[in-house]
Amino acid sequence: MGKLLLLLLLLGAFVLLLIQAQERICMSCHMFVNGKCVESEGKCTMEDGGACRTRDIYLFNARGGFLYNHTMLECSKSCKASEESYFHLKISTFCCKSQDFCNKYKGK
Ligand SMILES: *[C@@H]1O[C@H](CO)[C@@H](O)[C@H](O)[C@H]1NC(C)=O
Secondary structure (H helix, E strand, C coil), rough: CHHHHHHHHHHHHHHHHHHCCCEEEEEEEEEEEEEEEECCCEEEECCCEEEEEEEEEECCCCCCCCEEEEEEEEEEEECEEEEECCCEEEEEEEEEECCCCCHCCCCC
């Protein structure tokens, strides 16, 4: 009886592992503008632990504000949501793994 229980537990753990190690297909695009990819459209596969990444690129303009310019879509092994500002550039990063191509809908 004890052995059977152990076997069941192992089986359960194995099934859980299989579910977790699911692959996710992300959209990749070097330049995504107005809902369309205008440069290097493709897809990439992300394994366990990674996520699809969306990065909105803003450029500093003469009037002193950041203006949205384009979006980049890609796979990331360690995606972290963030907002980084450089001198003339701002990058907003989003991550998702809820469904295949989920990063396609996150960009502006
Ligand atoms: C801004 O977006 C345009 C496409 O709309 C692109 O051609 C240009 O290279 C982008 N500028 C920068 C600095 O990434």
